[in-house]
Amino acid sequence: MSVSAAGFAKTFQYADMFKEGMLCTVYLSFFTVILGFLLALVLAVMRLSNFQPLRFLAMTPDGHLREEGFLAAVGRFNPISFIATVYVEVVRATPMLVQLFIVYQVVFSKNVIDLPSVTVLGFLKLNRFLPGVVALALNSGAYLSEIIRAGIQSVDGGQTEASRSLGLTQGQTMLYIILPQAIKNILPAIGNEFVTIIKESAITYTIGVQDLMSAVKAAQAGTFLVLEPLLVVAAMYFCLTFPTSKVIAYFERRMRRGDQR
Amino acid sequence: MATKDNLIQVTDLKKYYNRGAIKALDGITVNVQKGDVMVVIGPSGSGKSTFLRSLNLMEMPTGGSIIFDGVDITKKKVPNEKGKMVKLDIDKHRQKMGMVFQHFNLFPHMTILENMTLAPIKVHHMPKDQAEKKALELLGRVGLGDRAGAYPIQLSGGQKQRVAIVRALMMEPEVMLFDEPTSALDPEMVGEVLDVMKELAQEGMTMVVVTHEMGFAREVGNRVLFMADGKLLEQGTPDDIFLHPQHPRLQEFLSKVL
Ligand SMILES: Nc1ncnc2c1ncn2[C@@H]1O[C@H](COP(=O)(O)OP(=O)(O)OP(=O)(O)O)[C@@H](O)[C@H]1O
Numbered sequence: 001m002s003v004s005a006a007g008f009a010k011t012f013q014y015a016d017m018f019k020e021g022m023l024c025t026v027y028l029s030f031f032t033v034i035l036g037f038l039l040a041l042v043l044a045v046m047r048l049s050n051f052q053p054l055r056f057l058a059m060t061p062d063g064h065l066r067e068e069g070f071l072a073a074v075g076r077f078n079p080i081s082f083i084a085t086v087y088v089e090v091v092r093a094t095p096m097l098v099q100l101f102i103v104y105q106v107v108f109s110k111n112v113i114d115l116p117s118v119t120v121l122g123f124l125k126l127n128r129f130l131p132g133v134v135a136l137a138l139n140s141g142a143y144l145s146e147i148i149r150a151g152i153q154s155v156d157g158g159q160t161e162a163s164r165s166l167g168l169t170q171g172q173t174m175l176y177i178i179l180p181q182a183i184k185n186i187l188p189a190i191g192n193e194f195v196t197i198i199k200e201s202a203i204t205y206t207i208g209v210q211d212l213m214s215a216v217k218a219a220q221a222g223t224f225l226v227l228e229p230l231l232v233v234a235a236m237y238f239c240l241t242f243p244t245s246k247v248i249a250y251f252e253r254r255m256r257r258g259d260q261r
Numbered sequence: 262m263a264t265k266d267n268l269i270q271v272t273d274l275k276k277y278y279n280r281g282a283i284k285a286l287d288g289i290t291v292n293v294q295k296g297d298v299m300v301v302i303g304p305s306g307s308g309k310s311t312f313l314r315s316l317n318l319m320e321m322p323t324g325g326s327i328i329f330d331g332v333d334i335t336k337k338k339v340p341n342e343k344g345k346m347v348k349l350d351i352d353k354h355r356q357k358m359g360m361v362f363q364h365f366n367l368f369p370h371m372t373i374l375e376n377m378t379l380a381p382i383k384v385h386h387m388p389k390d391q392a393e394k395k396a397l398e399l400l401g402r403v404g405l406g407d408r409a410g411a412y413p414i415q416l417s418g419g420q421k422q423r424v425a426i427v428r429a430l431m432m433e434p435e436v437m438l439f440d441e442p443t444s445a446l447d448p449e450m451v452g453e454v455l456d457v458m459k460e461l462a463q464e465g466m467t468m469v470v471v472t473h474e475m476g477f478a479r480e481v482g483n484r485v486l487f488m489a490d491g492k493l494l495e496q497g498t499p500d501d502i503f504l505h506p507q508h509p510r511l512q513e514f515l516s517k518v519l
């Protein structure tokens with residue numbers, strides 16, 4: 001199999017499709033990042049919450065907390081954290097492709113959530129695009145929440161103590177003290193995850209989202225060329241991911257200024 | 262200086278770790294009165310930090326009670342003004358207790374001014390300009406009026422600790438808790454922090470101070486507690502403790518540190 005200039009010339013006749021595919025990939029990634037990040041924040045806070053509705057079971061009659069035994073364990077049970085943990089573990093332990101098809105074929109099926117056949121943002125089919133975004137966000141949210149959780153835990157415990165000793169609530173402490181520092185610590189890992197989302201969004205091609213991969217298919221079918229369209233699309237993915245990681249690295253460097261220790 | 266008003270009444274305070282294997286606090290009973298400058302001394306691991314941190318419930322005690330402003334803050338539910346049982350609002354009580362830490366714990370992502378105004382604005386809903394005015398005034402009093410816009414990393418250890426003290430003062434606490442405020446400082450900066458604390462004491466602030474600075478304990482403290490193995494072994498005036506120590510553990514301790 002060889003690469004030829006003529007092959008590229010033929011491939012570029014599909015430039016419009018590649019352009020739309022690229023835009024589609026950008027939209028997919030953009031909405032996934034936003035939704036996924038919000039989900040991740042919620043999951044991380046759920047996992048770190050200290051909601052213990054059965055705590056009263058662990059109380060001794062004189063109002064102190066039992067240290068050991070079955071009742072102490074029951075008292076510590078945190079259903080909110082448990083649900084989030086189960087979610088994260090299940091998502092991480094099952095293939096993305098399966099998750100995508102569950103969302104597309106089950107959640108967004110005719111008898112559950114029936115999406116109208118309309119186009120949005122110019123050329124995107126809503127009933128393909130939205131399930132794609134939702135599936136990607138549900139997946140990356142689980143991974144991002146692990147990153148955020150690690151970031152939150154990496155902030156020095158003295159920060160929480162100082163904040164709480166000033167009378168700020170747990171929520172305020174999270175919002176004003178912990179998260180700003182956590183985000184700074186985990187920016188590289190978040191950047192990685194964003195790049196991963198851009199690349200993984202290619203999988204939505206399997207449910208008919210017209211992203212870059214579908215442009216490849218069209219070009220391949222029309223030109224009988226295999227390699228050139230693939231090289232073009234690889235270059236286009238690179239053009240999306242490489243600047244993204246550079247931009248994130250730039251912000252990371254900027255935030256490191258005025259850092260303690 | 263000291264009036265006879267009890268501010269904090271600690272009774273049989275216990276804090277166990279590892280299911281009782283470690284008794285960080287093993288039945289501490291003590292009263293802090295308004296205007297007291299109570300200095301806590303003792304060997305490493307004797308439970309001094311745990312005691313201090315229990316006072317504002319950074320640690321939940323395993324047993325005993327802490328009555329602060331007439332309320333037992335170790336209880337989940339307390340009676341309100343009408344005698345009805347309501348959930349204890351621990352944040353309300355913490356606002357009345359300032360705390361200063363060994364490692365300063367300034368917020369590194371905020372300027373000095375932001376460090377100081379955050380809690381008054383968010384908790385007391387003080388207008389921003391008023392909070393900033395107050396912060397600048399306090400900063401001026403500790404000789405840092407020109408550093409309001411700096412970030413914590415740009416300050417020396419002594420400067421950071423002075424900021425930490427005035428940050429706590431912004432909330433107008435009824436008592437200030439200090440956990441080894443000078444232990445992380447280079448020797449030449451210890452004095453500037455102790456001076457601020459001394460001034461605070463002279464203004465009548467109630468203070469509980471864990472420190473290894475025996476000079477400070479003698480000069481500024483009006484009561485000294487000696488702790489060992491989670492127990493309060495001896496308490497008295499600085500003269501009692503330093504000139505006439507009774508307990509052998511205290512005598513041994515003093516022979517090492519003095
Ligand atoms: N979270 C914890 N888990 C288990 N043990 C703990 C914990 N915190 C403190 N301890 C133990 O409790 C005891 C008292 O500790 P504490 O920090 O109060 O001592 P300290 O008097 O402040 O010592 P230092 O002078 O070294 O600061 C120590 O034996 C310590 O190991």
Ligand SMILES: [Mg+2]
Pocket residue numbers: 309310311441
């Ligand atoms: Mg200590």
